[in-house]
Amino acid sequence: MNARAESLSTTASDLISLTKPRLSSLVLITTAGGMFLAPGPLSTVRALVTLLATAGTVGAANALNCYWERHSDQFMARTRNRPLPSGRMEPSVALWFGISLALVSLPALALGANLLTAGLGLIALLSYVLAYTPLKARTSAAMLVGAVPGALPPLMGWTAVTNVVDAGGFALFAILFLWQMPHFIAIALFRKEEYAAAGLKSVPLERGDESSRAQVVLYLVALIPMTLLPFQLNIAGSWYLAAAVLLGLGFLGLGAWGFFRRLGKPWARQTFFYSLIYLTVLFAAMTLDRVPRG
DSSP, X not given: OHHHHHHHHHHHHHHHHHTOHHXXXXXXXXXXXXXXXXXXXXXXXXXXXHXXXXXXXXXXXXXXXXXXXXXXXXXXXXTTTSTTTTTSSOHHHHHHHHHHHHHHHHHHHHHHTOHHHHHXXXXXXXXXIIIIHXXXXXXXXXXXXXXXXXXXXXXXXXXXXXXXXXXXXXXXXHHHHHHHHHHHHHHHHXXXXXXXXXXXXOHHHHHXXXXXXXXXXXXXXXXXXXTTHHHHTTSBOHXXXXXXXXXXXXXXXXXXXXXHHTOOHHHHHHHHHHHHHHHHHHHXXXXXXXXXXX
């Protein structure tokens, strides 16, 4: 009986791991941020259903991604112990788990929020699984494709309240889209050998380290003015504006330091961790300094 209970616990843990909980938690934070910042009323029940359905949709995309990349995951230290490459789970289990999760979550998103939000969720799911995932083995441009589903959650939170894609929702989308570029390039720099072993393309592998560092700087130059839009659109106030400027200059300074000094993996790892702190503090400042509506 104990052995059976332990087996069930292991299976449940493995199924949860397919949804990539740490990545999903970041998605939920940005989705909740989009809901909170959007103008209009939102009941607690509707907000909870929207968040749970969004989590299910993201979890489905991640599970299907794990199914698709089960072979290449064997060659990367951070993924080789996942249920599929380690052999703890049959691929068909992960496949049907992902499909089932999507079949439940997308209708729940339509009922809990609205059809527009569910449609954006469907776009995120399909673009992540059917476009980004297979492209990763073919071109580093997959990064741009993958940034679309990664940037949709705050827009989905916004449309769950407003039922419209407007300037405010687009600003949140654009911030997340551009933020992912230096974030992903930094990961690809300090995990370059693992990407090569797995047969995955990345900017460092295709363009070299110097070009990668230059692209980090260029994307940060584009990101900083985009983070000013919430203030200009009267979504967040002057305290947010100050935080956005200071955080952005710190990020740009870190990127420029790496570029001009031609720094390597330690700098790339620092840039990666700063990107996480940057996004968390930026969204915290935006929500704390939200401009009250009507």
